[in-house]
Amino acid sequence: MRHEVITLPETGVELETYLTDNRAVEPERRRPLVLIFPGGAYAYRSDREAEPVALRLLSLGIQSVVVRYSVAPARYPKALKEAAEAVSYARAHAEEWLCDPHRIAVLGFSAGGHAAAHIALKWHTQPQQKDCRPDAMILAYPVITSGQYAHQGSIQNLLGPDCEKLKSEVSLENFVTDETPPAFLWHTREDSSVPPENTLLLATGLCRHGIPFELHIWQHGEHGLSLSNDQVYPPDSPNIHPECQEWIEMAARWLLSIT
Numbered sequence: 001m002r003h004e005v006i007t008l009p010e011t012g013v014e015l016e017t018y019l020t021d022n023r024a025v026e027p028e029r030r031r032p033l034v035l036i037f038p039g040g041a042y043a044y045r046s047d048r049e050a051e052p053v054a055l056r057l058l059s060l061g062i063q064s065v066v067v068r069y070s071v072a073p074a075r076y077p078k079a080l081k082e083a084a085e086a087v088s089y090a091r092a093h094a095e096e097w098l099c100d101p102h103r104i105a106v107l108g109f110s111a112g113g114h115a116a117a118h119i120a121l122k123w124h125t126q127p128q129q130k131d132c133r134p135d136a137m138i139l140a141y142p143v144i145t146s147g148q149y150a151h152q153g154s155i156q157n158l159l160g161p162d163c164e165k166l167k168s169e170v171s172l173e174n175f176v177t178d179e180t181p182p183a184f185l186w187h188t189r190e191d192s193s194v195p196p197e198n199t200l201l202l203a204t205g206l207c208r209h210g211i212p213f214e215l216h217i218w219q220h221g222e223h224g225l226s227l228s229n230d231q232v233y234p235p236d237s238p239n240i241h242p243e244c245q246e247w248i249e250m251a252a253r254w255l256l257s258i259t
Contacts, residue, residue, distance in 0.1 A: 001058070002097075008089055013082035014068035015089070018054040019097050020061075032255050033063040033099035034138070035086055039110025039224065042071050042079070042157035046224065048232040049109040049140075053248070056227060057107075060252040063099045065090060069115050072157040076170060079158070083119035084126035087134055105136040105255055110194055110224065111154040113142025114172065117202065120183075121175040136258055138184045138251045141194055141223055142202070146171040149197035176205035182212040182258065184251045188244065193223035214254055218244050 002019040015035075022029050034057055038049035045068060054064035067086045069079045087104060094101035108116025116137055119126075123133040143154045146167035159166045168174075183206060187199040196217055206213045221241045226232045228244040 008082075008085050011078070011082045011085045013070070013086060015086060016050075016054075016066040016068065017097070018051075018058050018064040018066070019099075020058060020063060022098060030094070030098055030100040031061055031063045032103035032105065032258075033065065033090055033094070033097065034105045034107045034255070035083075035090060035116075035134075036064060036066045037069060037083070037106065037108035037112030037116045038066065039108070039112045040071060041151065041154045042111045042114075043153070044071055045069070045112070046109065046226070048224075048226045049112065052227055052231050053107070056231075056248055057252065060249065062252055062255065063097060067115075069112075072160070075160045075162075076158050076166060079115045080118050080122065081126065083115055084123065084128050084132040087119060087123075088128040088131040091131055103135050103255065103258060105138055106134045107138040107140070107251075108142055109140045109226065111143050111151070111158075113139040114144065114154060114158070114170070117142055117144060117172050118170070120181050121172050121177075124179070133179075134181050136181050136183070136255060138255070139186075139199070139202070140247070141187045141191055141225070142185075142198055143194055144172050144198040144202045149195040149201070151194045151198075173201035173205045176202070176209050176211065178209050178211075180206065180209065180211050184214045184254045186216040186218070186247045186251075188218045188221035188223075188225070190220055191223045214250075216247065216250070220244075
């Protein structure tokens with residue numbers, strides 16, 4: 001496995017790579033790659049949504065990179081610019097990283113879901129243009145809206161003192177276009193931190209524009225489940241839900257099916 005930390009030259013964002021080196025066994029194989037954006041309300045980045053997820057994806061045949069995007073006191077659009085550079089850098093290094101440049105996805109959890117969806121929906125506003133457009137997005141209990149169902153802490157941390165003036169710019173359900181990439185979405189009905197309406201609002205926008213998506217809402221489970229297993233929580237934790245553990249294999253199959 002190729003594991004290293006890379007600091008990108010333009011924004012200074014750090015990428016931590018988890019890459020299978022299959023040159024000796026399958027020299028021609030190019031795997032999908034997922035850029036992972038951990039959650040943390042734009043205040044921090046959750047470790048349980050970083051390396052454990054990367055290693056699990058790697059075991060499923062998917063190259064993985066954790067994006068250490070900026071959080072408060074950094075403000076919008078810093079994380080968006082970092083995500084744009086991360087995607088374009090991954091695509092430029094696809095051959096070196098043994099990944100398919102046409103199957104580069106973003107995966108985000110909670111506020112990291114907002115960061116991931118942000119570049120998937122607003123790639124065209126960045127100087128890299130199509131070089132920074134993800135081919136797919138996988139969103140786990142994402143922060144999407146700044147409206148009625150907003151997670152106020154995430155939006156406030158992202159925008160700071162200009163929150164009221166700028167919040168319409170980061171209400172992502174309003175930015176779906178015909179060129180938005182396909183999506184795999186999941187949430188839990190019991191999420192009391194980021195209401196499932198966030199995911200439903202985005203799904204509605206995708207549906208209106210005819211964008212392919214897959215959506216799963218499990219009944220049980222609080223916010224921040226990550227893999228929802230004993231790799232990210234103690235064995236007796238109430239955050240372990242066997243049914244919710246299925247999402248990552250489902251998402252991997254979905255991503256591998258994209259041509």
